[in-house]
Amino acid sequence: MQEVIIATKNEGKAKEFIRMFKPLGYEVKTLLDFPEIQDVEETGKTFEENAKLKAETIANVLGRMVIADDSGLVINSLDGRPGVFSARYAGIEKSDQANMDKVLSELEQIADNKRQARFYCVLAVAAPGKETFTVSGTCEGVILREKRGSYGFGYDPIFFVVEMDRAMAELKPEEKAQISHRSQALRKLESQLPSLLSGENE
Numbered sequence: 289m290q291e292v293i294i295a296t297k298n299e300g301k302a303k304e305f306i307r308m309f310k311p312l313g314y315e316v317k318t319l320l321d322f323p324e325i326q327d328v329e330e331t332g333k334t335f336e337e338n339a340k341l342k343a344e345t346i347a348n349v350l351g352r353m354v355i356a357d358d359s360g361l362v363i364n365s366l367d368g369r370p371g372v373f374s375a376r377y378a379g380i381e382k383s384d385q386a387n388m389d390k391v392l393s394e395l396e397q398i399a400d401n402k403r404q405a406r407f408y409c410v411l412a413v414a415a416p417g418k419e420t421f422t423v424s425g426t427c428e429g430v431i432l433r434e435k436r437g438s439y440g441f442g443y444d445p446i447f448f449v450v451e452m453d454r455a456m457a458e459l460k461p462e463e464k465a466q467i468s469h470r471s472q473a474l475r476k477l478e479s480q481l482p483s484l485l486s487g488e489n490e
């Protein structure tokens with residue numbers, strides 16, 4: 289099977305990418321398979337900037353095509369927070385539980401009809417000597433008042449998916465893969481994968 293490198297150290301993302309790429313005929317490797325590679329500092333102001341930064345840095349380290357994912361939760365009544373700070377919202381330890389607790393407490397006084405939010409995902413494709421490009425996807429929802437469900441990762445337990453009438457963490461992996469911001473973004477990339485990867489690791 290042809291190999292695709294995803295420049296992520298996030299186990300939840302890694303699992304989703306492995307599942308999404310399998311039916312397309314690609315085997316996914318992530319930075320969890322390359323523990324010697326150092327963290328890329330996410331200094332960008334936008335998801336696009338951070339996705340490009342991660343993809344280009346790792347493409348240069350490995351000398352081959354790499355896809356990076358920068359994603360997060362955007363909440364209307366918090367002026368778009370946590371946004372690009374989603375992973376480290378409650379501190380640099382990157383705790384999903386602490387991040388969710390912080391959002392829940394910030395929204396405690398916010399009425400049910402003012403809790404709209406969206407997940408946003410940018411995928412950047414970078415290869416040495418080529419121009420980097422990005423695609424994006426979104427998933428609309430509402431922030432719950434307590435955690436629900438145990439699938440997924442990150443903010444999934446507090447994110448109610450309008451389209452599915454359940455919390456994201458109540459969706460089985462194959463259900464999340466039908467509607468997620470990540471799969472929306474990947475769909476925009478799918479048809480280009482064969483040409484992007486031609487000449488790589490045959």
Ligand SMILES: O=c1nc[nH]c2c1ncn2[C@H]1C[C@H](O)[C@@H](COP(=O)(O)OP(=O)(O)OP(=O)(O)O)O1
Pocket residue numbers: 295296297298301330357358359360361374375376387407440441442443444456468470
């Ligand atoms: O489907 C999702 N379901 C729930 N939460 C999600 C999702 N997608 C992103 N998120 C949250 C997790 C993390 O708090 C942040 C991503 O931050 P982000 O910097 O892109 O990833 P990360 O630091 O965990 O790993 P890495 O940079 O190595 O890919 O947004």
Ligand SMILES: [Mg+2]
Pocket residue numbers: 330375
């Ligand atoms: Mg990150």
